[in-house]
Amino acid sequence: MSATLVLGGARSGKSAYAERMAQASNKEVVYVATSRAGDAEMAARIAHHREQRPGHWRTVEEELALASVLRAHCAPQRLVLVDCLTLWLSNLMFCDGRAWPEVGEVTLPERFHQERAALLELLDGGAAGDIVFVSNEVGMGIVPWGAVSRCFADEAGRLNQAVAARADHAVFVAAGLPLVLKGSAC
Secondary structure, eight states: OEEEEEEEOTTSSHHHHHHHHHHHTTSEEEEEEOOOOOSHHHHHHHHHHHHHSOTTSEEEEOSSOHHHHHHHHOOTTEEEEEEOHHHHHHHHHTTTOOOOOSSSOOOOOHHHHHHHHHHHHHHHHOOSSEEEEEEEOOTTSOOOSSHHHHHHHHHHHHHHHHHHHHOSEEEEEETTEEEEEESSOO
């Protein structure tokens, strides 16, 4: 197994870069979409992404159980592209439908901890085939206002660090240009 983390800001070109990697691999591609269409604008974004992907790629939509999907779809001659970890993280933070406090301590749902641990355990144990993770780098701006936003930024940073530590390659994309952080150029 080879794992690659592709990081970048909003509209940095990270997804396009990861998709070019997948296309160049000459492997069967399974695209794992973690987004949920919570409103019309997001539904339009999802539809646009679907239209952009090659028709022969298999798409699996999964908002929460990422490790289970990876276990089911990773194979030696297959590349699984996960887009994106930060949407998945957000889904997990809000998976139990709770009302979040404006101020004060934020307590994450138990499923958040279970699914995060399952993903990292999968990466520690190795999976057949290649995995490319796309994730947002959210820690380069100001500290967010509000406990929930700070919690998200903290957890996204921790997740990116944990995945990068386990990945063979890490690439930061800005303005569509890749900067290799770990491993060789992909």
